[in-house]
Amino acid sequence: MTTWYGYSGGKLAKAAAGSPVEVVVAPEPDEIQELVKRYGIDLHDLHSALDPDELARVESETDHLVLILKLPCNYTGEGKLLFTVTSVGMFLFKSRLLVVSPNEVEFSGDKVMHAVKDVRDVMLKIMYGIIDHFLGHLKVINMLSESLEKRMTESMGNRYLMDMFALEKSLVYFVNGLSSNQVVFEKLVLETNKVRLKLTKARFDILEDVVTENRQCQKQAEIYSDILMGLMGAHASVVNNNISLLMKRLTVISIVFMPLNVVAGMGGMSEFSNWTSGVPWYLAYGIFLVSLVPLSFLTYLILKRSGIDRGESETLKRTAMLRSLPRIPGRDRPKRRKGDIK
Template identity: 35%
Template sequence: MVKFYTMEENKIVEVEKFVPNSLIKVIDPSADEIHMLSSLLQFDPDFIYDSLDDDERARIELDDDTVLIILKIPKKFNGNSKIPYRTVSMGVIIGKNYTIFSSKEPVDFIDYMIENNKFDINKKSRMIFQIFLLNAKVFLSYLKEVNKTISIIEEELHRSMKNKELEEMMYLEKSLVYFTTSLRSNEIMMEKLLRGNIIKIYEEDKDVLEDAIIENRQAIEVSNIYSDILAGMMDSYASVISNNLNIVMKILTVVTILIQVPTIITSFYGMNVKLPLQNNPIAYVHIIFWSIGTILLTLAWFKRKKWL
């Protein structure tokens, strides 16, 4: 899907075809659409193909007058995905009279900014740095969700004897690895933009980029903290789950022994031999009291040995 936008009366409006100084949004394009854009705007089609590859690291690439910026953005997965959060690639292609946002899936905060006229298409550097800043804030918001999920799982782990909670923590830890790796590559890319003369940076736009770098560093620190917490919790609660299981097994073993003792007594009266009180009409009452007595004695002995 390819959409063209331009500025009219300080508002972003969608147009049917390319006009100079356009913003072009490309979502999961077909080969024909990629060929059409690369031929029309005279840039390397691999720029778009690279931006659709989720394994690409954040980086900057130059080709004559065209600049490609690969940005790693967070993505929340619902439904059947075991890993709740991952990162995907988004490409920003900057030419003389156009800017292209290219990604495999729609980017919510980009759509929001366009729909609410938060961008000035004519100010390319400011628009791109706003995206960097928003992206870092989205990372931080998802990290807050991860922290809430960790707290919920922590409560469940106190009474758990299954591996479900540990598996959830393992997948969260994997999400944090994706976040940390992507945030670090984003930081390197942004610092390279700040130091170099890759794109023209105005003084007022430089502050936006510096804010984005600060937010990105904060997200890295938070991600590292949560990764350390998760690693420690997984080690601790693996022992807790094992201990809970041991307690259950101990209780079941004690119950089995308590039942076994009276079973031995009653089994004697199932044999075809002469036994004491066998002709007594209330012999079963004696057997019941003996059984209860042996259970209580055995229980008292367990208590004395501190096995219960």
């Protein structure tokens, strides 16, 4: 799909064919050949813009500049909670800009760019759009991780653990993509590229802001990644602890019933009938069954005095106390805003 953009009165808007900015999304093979003939660009560079595994880079050709950047893929839900990244290519000529990508491209940066007068302004808006796209997905990943954290404390299964692993994998992709973009942005800030791009002082300041915003976004993704790694390790420890507590309870139950089994085995022998030959059978067996109750209670008291369940009781008390504490202001989950997932 091909969309043309032009700028009039300082605003970027869709325009007729032949306008200065051409955005091509998921081109067909015949469209790729047409772009190569029309703009005289290298076929390898064009395929690199459509390759999700291509690293971000900047190259200078005779009459144009090639920028390959990474941006998040639009979330579809087919990969469950897996967020991936893809590539976008910008081919900057003197008065034209060709943008090629497998996914739709966003234009942002209206707060710092009040007017669009040149294709270089459009290029900077796309860079801001890429960073905003990353930030939007990071907010969604943070909300999903908080929701999974609450569910993981109540479950011993692998479902939520696999969801956390998918989010951790997504953050690895994001950190790699942001770091790759950072290398390209820092190269563009160099004086030689500044002259080649023909950036004015105002545009160069905006480019430096792009470098700063991308660095902050990368740092945020790294922090989220570290938190998820720690959370997954904590979940594994919680599961092991729950299994230990379960085995402990089963052990206590078996110990309580062990003396009862011994006494019940003695009652099932023929010697018991000989011992109670002078007593009616219903009275003898009734007394025998009633005596099992205080015996089991006495066994439980002995185990309790020995402190075998003291650790579990203290853990339950601490958990109940923490749940009764008031919530810390400012830690409520942020509401999902429209447009977080693109």
